[in-house]
Amino acid sequence: MKKDIILAGVGGQGIISIAAIIGYAALQEKMFLKQSEVHGMSQRGGDVMSNLRISHEEIASDLIPFGQADLIISVEPLESLRYLGYLSPQTGWLVTNTTPFNNISNYPELDTVIAAIKKLPRHIALDADTLAKEAGSARSANIVILGAASPFLGLAYEKFEDAIRFTFRTKGEDVIGKNLKALKLGREFADKNI
Amino acid sequence: MANKLLLLGDEAIALGALDAGLSGIYAYPGTPSTEITEYVQHSAVAKENNIHCSWSTNEKTAMEAALGMSYAGKRAMVCMKHVGLNVAADPFINSAITGANGGLIVVSADDPSMHSSQNEQDSRFYGKFAMVPILEPSSQQEAYDMVHYGFNFSEKYKIPVLLRITTRMAHSRSGVVRVASREQNTMHLPDDLRQFVLLPAIARKRYKNLLASHLLFIEESENSPFNTYIDGPDKSMGILVSGIALNYLMENFPDRKIPYPVLKIGQYPLPRKLVEKLIDECGELLILEDGYPMIEELISGYVPGVKKIRGRFDGTIPRTGELNPNILAVALGLPDTKGLQVPDLMVGRPPQLCSGCPHIDSYKALNEVLADLPKGRVFSDIGCYTLGALAPYEAINSCVDMGASITMAKGAADAGFIPSVAVIGDSTFTHSGITGLLDAVNDKSPVTIIILDNATTAMTGGQDSAGTGRLEDICKALGVEESHIRVIKPLKKYHEENVRVMKEEIDYMGVSVIIPRRECIVAIDKRMRQKFK
Numbered sequence: 001m002k003k004d005i006i007l008a009g010v011g012g013q014g015i016i017s018i019a020a021i022i023g024y025a026a027l028q029e030k031m032f033l034k035q036s037e038v039h040g041m042s043q044r045g046g047d048v049m050s051n052l053r054i055s056h057e058e059i060a061s062d063l064i065p066f067g068q069a070d071l072i073i074s075v076e077p078l079e080s081l082r083y084l085g086y087l088s089p090q091t092g093w094l095v096t097n098t099t100p101f102n103n104i105s106n107y108p109e110l111d112t113v114i115a116a117i118k119k120l121p122r123h124i125a126l127d128a129d130t131l132a133k134e135a136g137s138a139r140s141a142n143i144v145i146l147g148a149a150s151p152f153l154g155l156a157y158e159k160f161e162d163a164i165r166f167t168f169r170t171k172g173e174d175v176i177g178k179n180l181k182a183l184k185l186g187r188e189f190a191d192k193n194i
Numbered sequence: 195m196a197n198k199l200l201l202l203g204d205e206a207i208a209l210g211a212l213d214a215g216l217s218g219i220y221a222y223p224g225t226p227s228t229e230i231t232e233y234v235q236h237s238a239v240a241k242e243n244n245i246h247c248s249w250s251t252n253e254k255t256a257m258e259a260a261l262g263m264s265y266a267g268k269r270a271m272v273c274m275k276h277v278g279l280n281v282a283a284d285p286f287i288n289s290a291i292t293g294a295n296g297g298l299i300v301v302s303a304d305d306p307s308m309h310s311s312q313n314e315q316d317s318r319f320y321g322k323f324a325m326v327p328i329l330e331p332s333s334q335q336e337a338y339d340m341v342h343y344g345f346n347f348s349e350k351y352k353i354p355v356l357l358r359i360t361t362r363m364a365h366s367r368s369g370v371v372r373v374a375s376r377e378q379n380t381m382h383l384p385d386d387l388r389q390f391v392l393l394p395a396i397a398r399k400r401y402k403n404l405l406a407s408h409l410l411f412i413e414e415s416e417n418s419p420f421n422t423y424i425d426g427p428d429k430s431m432g433i434l435v436s437g438i439a440l441n442y443l444m445e446n447f448p449d450r451k452i453p454y455p456v457l458k459i460g461q462y463p464l465p466r467k468l469v470e471k472l473i474d475e476c477g478e479l480l481i482l483e484d485g486y487p488m489i490e491e492l493i494s495g496y497v498p499g500v501k502k503i504r505g506r507f508d509g510t511i512p513r514t515g516e517l518n519p520n521i522l523a524v525a526l527g528l529p530d531t532k533g534l535q536v537p538d539l540m541v542g543r544p545p546q547l548c549s550g551c552p553h554i555d556s557y558k559a560l561n562e563v564l565a566d567l568p569k570g571r572v573f574s575d576i577g578c579y580t581l582g583a584l585a586p587y588e589a590i591n592s593c594v595d596m597g598a599s600i601t602m603a604k605g606a607a608d609a610g611f612i613p614s615v616a617v618i619g620d621s622t623f624t625h626s627g628i629t630g631l632l633d634a635v636n637d638k639s640p641v642t643i644i645i646l647d648n649a650t651t652a653m654t655g656g657q658d659s660a661g662t663g664r665l666e667d668i669c670k671a672l673g674v675e676e677s678h679i680r681v682i683k684p685l686k687k688y689h690e691e692n693v694r695v696m697k698e699e700i701d702y703m704g705v706s707v708i709i710p711r712r713e714c715i716v717a718i719d720k721r722m723r724q725k726f727k
Binding site: 036103 | 366445
């Protein structure tokens with residue numbers, strides 16, 4: 001099994017945390033992993049992306065070739081479209097938050113952005129911010145998105161629950177519980193909309 | 195998979211150094227090199243063994259301190275981003291002549307495509323210029339292994355070793371397996387106590403010594419575990435590939451079998467015999483390297499006009515920017531792959547000053563003061579505040595190298611361009627601004643220097659700043675008149691007052707320093723989170 005994943009968002013939105021949780025789950029399955037991150041200038045409110053590759057075979061490149069990503073996971077709608085050049089036209093899924101992070105003066109009309117997402121053959125678009133609040137943790141929108149992406153990652157759902165328990169192990173049961181709820185709400189949305 | 199750690203290239207280098215008996219790491223923060231030193235700073239083992247790991251004021255002081263530790267017989271590492279090597283170039287080049295005593299590794303992290311830099315210079319040229327061996331990893335595992343190898347090499351030949359990485363290697367994670375760790379060296383001085391005295395008579399001897407060693411370095415490269423010749427049946431083309439470019443090459447052959455002979459380079463100087471073998475056995479050559487076409491230039495000199503050489507010079511590979519698997523696919527004549535079309539509505543999202551950033555208030559005040567004057571009189575520098583060049587502030591007119599704001603403002607004032615303003619961060623000021631301020635004081639230049647003091651090195655993630663709490667004292671000691679050192683608080687509620695202070699000092703026909711002081715909001719957030727963890 002091999003999955004090539006593009007993670008997208010705006011600096012500070014927590015895409016590295018999503019990568020870390022998927023990475024932990026993959027390592028528990030004895031998979032190989034390469035993950036290219038963005039540090040530095042772009043983290044100051046600019047667009048950021050990460051290449052995450054997990055595979056049972058050894059991985060060569062740190063970067064995913066264009067048109068070969070199995071999945072784009074984005075915590076921001078406009079950013080979800082920025083990296084479409086990486087997505088496989090035949091099989092690729094796009095999973096994105098619909099809540100915009102608007103820190104630029106020329107942000108396109110949100111309706112047109114959402115319309116462009118909905119035009120894609122395989123997509124899951126959900127309001128992760130609202131679902132995160134419903135889970136009791138407004139900061140967990142990225143975990144909702146991870147839940148929505150979980151059907152496409154080739155790993156059993158329980159593996160992500162384990163990874164969340166590990167990632168938030170020092171934060172207490174309350175935080176773990178809210179994040180597990182966030183993960184579940186994202187997953188349920190995806191299951192209903194695939 | 196037992197004992198496999200998931201590490202950034204930077205972290206693999208740091209762990210390699212700790213396992214190889216490091217006694218001190220010296221660095222000034224700079225993307226993409228920062229995480230090497232931070233890893234050591236967060237290491238319990240480093241703390242337990244009293245390994246030096248606090249930040250240096252700049253790359254030159256870092257390089258010199260590391261050389262001093264090497265002199266004392268201990269293993270030292272110095273880390274910087276590629277342009278930092280420009281700052282450290284004097285001690286770096288001369289350290290090849292003095293040689294090392296304890297193992298000394300210089301890590302320089304290049305940034306092809308300029309993700310966070312002002313150029314994409316290739317540090318391998320510095321290594322070649324200094325005539326020191328260069329190591330260039332193709333994987334995080336190699337990065338780890340090369341540190342052990344590099345320290346041993348450095349001590350065997352008494353020579354500093356350059357470890358060259360790129361952004362993609364620095365900031366990509368992969369599995370790393372450790373080897374047995376080693377104790378630190380005991381202190382021991384060089385056998386010859388004049389080894390480090392570069393008086394001309396001694397330096398001439400040392401230089402000849404270096405030239406003689408260089409032949410041995412080539413011999414070592416021929417037999418290096420990091421330089422491998424992989425034969426292939428199709429001799430119509432030979433591929434010479436260095437560093438991380440190897441991964442992009444392999445990506446294009448899913449069974450990992452490349453039909454052409456491949457020479458993979460991870461250690462320089464180039465292994466002459468292996469290169470000649472590739473040239474002799476193959477038709478044309480394809481050269482793949484992330485960075486400047488350095489090998490390509492060297493090889494072209496080997497066989498001028500005889501062999502067709504493809505690479506960055508003939509357009510097979512783009513002349514600038516980072517490599518990727520698709521660029522190599524096209525170069526290899528393999529099918530290019532494409533994804534979906536990005537819709538036309540897409541717009542850029544450049545980085546920007548954080549909401550609540552103190553620099554915003556400083557720039558608003560400065561823009562108001564300068565509003566009635568012709569534009570183009572603010573020289574700035576390298577840091578978060580460089581983002582003040584972008585809308586909506588468009589407040590600065592230069593960003594060249596660390597410290598250049600003050601000296602450029604002075605030079606412009608010397609030319610009669612008055613008022614002339616410099617905007618520099620606190621960490622950049624101590625890095626390379628102090629000497630320029632002394633020049634301005636000595637010439638009584640009519641310049642206004644604004645030191646944006648957010649008490650941290652913000653752009654690289656909030657490292658300690660060398661002058662925190664002492665900026666006024668430093669300026670005073672350099673000879674700036676006390677009445678023209680003005681500390682202000684960059685907050686909206688003090689805007690009118692800040693405008694008045696800036697106006698007064700800009701009107702003053704001598705050196706004045708304004709220090710807008712308020713802690714970086716990201717640093718406050720980080721501090722609070724650590725406090726209540």
